[in-house]
Amino acid sequence: xxxxxxxxxPAGTTRPRVPLWMWPIALLLVxxxxxxxxxxxxxxxxxxRLVDLDVYRTGGQAVLEGRAVYDFVTPAxxxxxxxxxxxxxxxxxxxxxxxxxxxxxxxxxxVFAALAVAVAYAFRPMLERAGRARAVLLPLLFALLTVMxxxxxxxxxxxxxxxxxxxxxxxxxADCVARRPxxxxxxxxxxxxxxxxxxxxxxxxxxxxxxxxxxxxERTSRTRQALYTAVITATLLTVLPFxxxxxxxxxxxxxxxxxxxxxxxxxxxxxxxxxGMLLRLYLxxxxxxxxxxxxxxxxxxxxxxxxxxxxxxxxxLTAVALVGLMAVLLSPVAWIHHLAWVVVVLGxxxxxxxxxxxxxxxxxxxxxxxxxxxxxxxxxxAAEIPVISPVLGKIVQNAYGLGxxxxxxLLGVWLRTRGKSPHEIVTN
Numbered sequence: 337x338x339x340x341x342x343x344x345x346p347a348g349t350t351r352p353r354v355p356l357w358m359w360p361i362a363l364l365l366v367x368x369x370x371x372x373x374x375x376x377x378x379x380x381x382x383x384x385r386l387v388d389l390d391v392y393r394t395g396g397q398a399v400l401e402g403r404a405v406y407d408f409v410t411p412a413x414x415x416x417x418x419x420x421x422x423x424x425x426x427x428x429x430x431x432x433x434x435x436x437x438x439x440x441x442x443x444x445x446x447v448f449a450a451l452a453v454a455v456a457y458a459f460r461p462m463l464e465r466a467g468r469a470r471a472v473l474l475p476l477l478f479a480l481l482t483v484m485x486x487x488x489x490x491x492x493x494x495x496x497x498x499x500x501x502x503x504x505x506x507x508x509x510a511d512c513v514a515r516r517p518x519x520x521x522x523x524x525x526x527x528x529x530x531x532x533x534x535x536x537x538x539x540x541x542x543x544x545x546x547x548x549x550x551x552x553x554e555r556t557s558r559t560r561q562a563l564y565t566a567v568i569t570a571t572l573l574t575v576l577p578f579x580x581x582x583x584x585x586x587x588x589x590x591x592x593x594x595x596x597x598x599x600x601x602x603x604x605x606x607x608x609x610x611x612g613m614l615l616r617l618y619l620x621x622x623x624x625x626x627x628x629x630x631x632x633x634x635x636x637x638x639x640x641x642x643x644x645x646x647x648x649x650x651x652x653l654t655a656v657a658l659v660g661l662m663a664v665l666l667s668p669v670a671w672i673h674h675l676a677w678v679v680v681v682l683g684x685x686x687x688x689x690x691x692x693x694x695x696x697x698x699x700x701x702x703x704x705x706x707x708x709x710x711x712x713x714x715x716x717x718a719a720e721i722p723v724i725s726p727v728l729g730k731i732v733q734n735a736y737g738l739g740x741x742x743x744x745x746l747l748g749v750w751l752r753t754r755g756k757s758p759h760e761i762v763t764n
Contacts, residue, residue, distance in 0.1 A: 354474050354475060355472060366483055373486065377495050377496045383412070383414065390410050390416070391419075393439055395418040396429040404587070406418055417598050421531065422577035424532070426581070444495060444498070451506075454676075458653065459481050461689075462689040488706055489707075500531070502679075504532055508524065508525050508535050509680055511538075512525075520565045522562035522567075523566070527573065534670075539567060543563055546562070605711065606672050606710075609665060609666075614627055616730060640658075645752070656684075657743075658744060661677060664740055665737070675705065682698050713729050716733075
């Protein structure tokens with residue numbers, strides 16, 4: 337694979353060292369900036385606090401206590417069932433061994449650790465350029481970017497619900513763009529796919545990139561090896577639970593997985609997948625399904641085609657951003673927190689920060705996903721203004737999903753036309 341948009345220092349020079357004392361200052365600044373968000377959601381009423389973390393933790397408790405994982409629901413008023421693959425329940429057992437207050441803090445810290453990894457990889461070209469210009473700026477810029485990404489609505493929802501999506505983003509992103517991974521490349525994608533299925537779109541990406549038939553043979557060979565590793569890892573982690581919790585494994589793959597209603601109302605505003613947007617049109621079921629399948633074919637074709645083209649151009653970061661958007665748009669259900677991939681999209685758009693147009697576009701995309709636009713659509717529809725409420729209200733209600741569709745073409749077409757400096761792309 338290649339690492340996109342990075343610049344090697346000139347021969348015979350060394351990069352300026354970042355003063356170690358700057359990192360604690362950067363960490364303190366991040367802590368102060370995100371404290372209001374964390375304090376708000378971790379002091380919420382207990383039955384409204386980190387409700388998805390409660391699902392993970394209760395799934396782990398069911399495994400430890402020998403209860404049926406897919407037959408329970410969390411306490412009222414949420415009454416949420418466990419909807420994830422069996423390996424997720426096994427991996428959640430350490431959470432079940434913790435007290436609820438400790439688990440909340442451990443998970444929240446984990447969310448920000450995963451976000452830090454995602455920011456470091458997604459904005460690496462800009463961070464490295466800042467570090468070369470003036471090393472002391474690197475921690476401060478990293479802190480600023482982390483705080484800005486924290487207040488994206490999909491990331492705010494990670495903290496609010498105690499979700500796992502930003503961890504999946506960090507795993508897949510690191511697997512694709514790390515220069516010298518300490519793990520077999522493909523392992524993290526396989527792990528993420530086994531845990532929540534939707535990262536399986538990266539298996540398609542690796543298949544397309546690894547068998548593209550053009551480009552650097554050595555690079556495509558490494559990509560094929562990553563594909564094999566990812567498939568083997570995902571398969572082993574899927575089969576393993578059949579040996580440990582066989583009844584639950586059978587129950588998930590042949591019953592719970594086939595019931596889309598288990599994850600909640602599919603036509604709710606928070607479902608910003610293409611199917612979710614269509615369901616809110618309340619068309620006949622057959623027509624909805626036909627339109628959805630057509631959109632799957634069109635968006636999937638262009639999304640993976642653009643990702644392959646970015647891969648061949650050496651722009652792996654943009655390829656990852658596009659595939660992440662596919663995980664959202666092509667899924668039957670994609671809640672707003674699934675759009676944590678916007679962090680990678682922003683990094684791909686801004687590049688190394690030298691193009692002012694790309695920077696302005698990135699700021700615009702950031703602002704778009706900071707403000708709660710879909711909920712404005714709900715309010716507009718509730719206003720019952722003739723003509724405007726039913727039409728404009730539904731468009732605004734689908735703003736994040738429609739925005740993701742636009743981002744596919746922004747990354748695949750517009751970004752490519754901006755051109756890249758020869759110093760922005762380097763092969764491993």
